[in-house]
Amino acid sequence: MHMISSPEIINEIFRHDVLLQKYTSFRTGGAAEIFVEPVDTSELKKVLLFCKDEQKKVFIFGKGTNILVNDNGVKGVVIHLGGVNFQKIERRDRNVLSGAGVTLSNLVRTVASYGLGGLEVLAGIPGTVGGAVMMNAGGKYGEISDSISSVTTMTFDGRIIKYTRGNIEFAYRGCNLSNQIVIEVEFKLKESKTEVVLEKMDAIYKEKKEMQPLGTFNAGSIFKNTPQHKAAELIDKANLKGFKVGGAIISKKHANFIVNTGNSTSADILELIKIVKETIKKKYNVSLEEEIHIW
Numbered sequence: 062m063h064m065i066s067s068p069e070i071i072n073e074i075f076r077h078d079v080l081l082q083k084y085t086s087f088r089t090g091g092a093a094e095i096f097v098e099p100v101d102t103s104e105l106k107k108v109l110l111f112c113k114d115e116q117k118k119v120f121i122f123g124k125g126t127n128i129l130v131n132d133n134g135v136k137g138v139v140i141h142l143g144g145v146n147f148q149k150i151e152r153r154d155r156n157v158l159s160g161a162g163v164t165l166s167n168l169v170r171t172v173a174s175y176g177l178g179g180l181e182v183l184a185g186i187p188g189t190v191g192g193a194v195m196m197n198a199g200g201k202y203g204e205i206s207d208s209i210s211s212v213t214t215m216t217f218d219g220r221i222i223k224y225t226r227g228n229i230e231f232a233y234r235g236c237n238l239s240n241q242i243v244i245e246v247e248f249k250l251k252e253s254k255t256e257v258v259l260e261k262m263d264a265i266y267k268e269k270k271e272m273q274p275l276g277t278f279n280a281g282s283i284f285k286n287t288p289q290h291k292a293a294e295l296i297d298k299a300n301l302k303g304f305k306v307g308g309a310i311i312s313k314k315h316a317n318f319i320v321n322t323g324n325s326t327s328a329d330i331l332e333l334i335k336i337v338k339e340t341i342k343k344k345y346n347v348s349l350e351e352e353i354h355i356w
């Protein structure tokens with residue numbers, strides 16, 4: 062038997078028909094039927110039990126930097142861990158505990174100020190800690206999973222589970238924690254010096270800025286690399302850089318980025334994704350798979 066969810070609280074905190082395009086880095090997409098920002102784990106549990114009782118589909122929204130939301134929006138409850146209790150960073154010697162709602166940039170800078178190294182490899186990656194764990198965010202210098210010692214989640218029926226690193230399977234841009242909400246992450250970091258960590262961060266950020274269309278409306282890499290091919294190289298070789306559908310364009314700077322030039326719809330981006338996949342399959346017999354999550 063689980064605790065009965067409280068409809069009064071739910072009514073107070075639920076917001077209806079909230080346009081998600083304001084929140085996604087693509088700046089496209091329709092409305093969430095219901096949007097909610099629980100303040101803490103106890104409120105999160107009430108929301109989840111309500112969703113279970115009412116058979117509402119649950120969507121977890123970090124910072125929307127790797128999501129393409131359909132123009133028709135999403136039917137169900139979109140949960141955003143924006144509450145203050147999901148924004149805490151706490152140092153415990155060489156370990157650091159972070160709430161899932163903390164932005165990666167905040168975490169990376171904070172641990173640098175502690176003189177702890179390991180997370181600087183994530184410099185320049187937008188999003189939240191929760192989203193980064195689910196995506197196993199990273200790049201050529203390393204991934205977030207390299208520094209994780211444990212992850213605490215809440216299941217969709219409100220149970221809290223703490224996983225040590227060895228009990229989680231991380232893969233290239235993903236992990237096996239589906240149907241759970243990351244609420245807290247513990248990192249095991251290395252003793253270093255603030256200036257050394259900041260220098261590495263700056264170098265990685267500069268490299269990223271040279272290669273990627275930072276500062277535009279995009280969602281990072283659209284496709285995963287395959288074991289044999291870099292998606293960007295194939296798209297570039299197929300002369301698709303600069304190819305447009307409506308307001309969406311394949312970045313001239315980085316072929317694996319699609320940019321909303323200002324008036325793109327999600328449908329434009331989806332059409333562009335379809336064209337790229339068909340072209341690459343036809344020309345090189347390679348099936349590209351999306352890295353971004355499509356809602």
Ligand SMILES: Cc1cc2nc3c(=O)[nH]c(=O)nc-3n(C[C@H](O)[C@H](O)[C@H](O)COP(=O)(O)OP(=O)(O)OC[C@H]3O[C@@H](n4cnc5c(N)ncnc54)[C@H](O)[C@@H]3O)c2cc1C
Nearest residue numbers: 121123124125126127188189191192193198199242243281
């Ligand atoms: C300019 C730019 C550059 C980027 N560069 C990189 C890069 O170098 N390397 C890289 O790996 N990525 C990169 N990305 C992609 C993106 O920033 C990362 O994947 C990031 O970790 C996503 O975090 P988010 O909070 O925005 O997640 P969202 O986009 O909000 O969500 C992504 C997925 O995670 C799930 N999710 C989010 N939070 C939680 C949670 N607390 N619990 C459970 N599930 C959750 C969502 O349901 C969704 O399925 C880039 C994106 C942009 C826009």
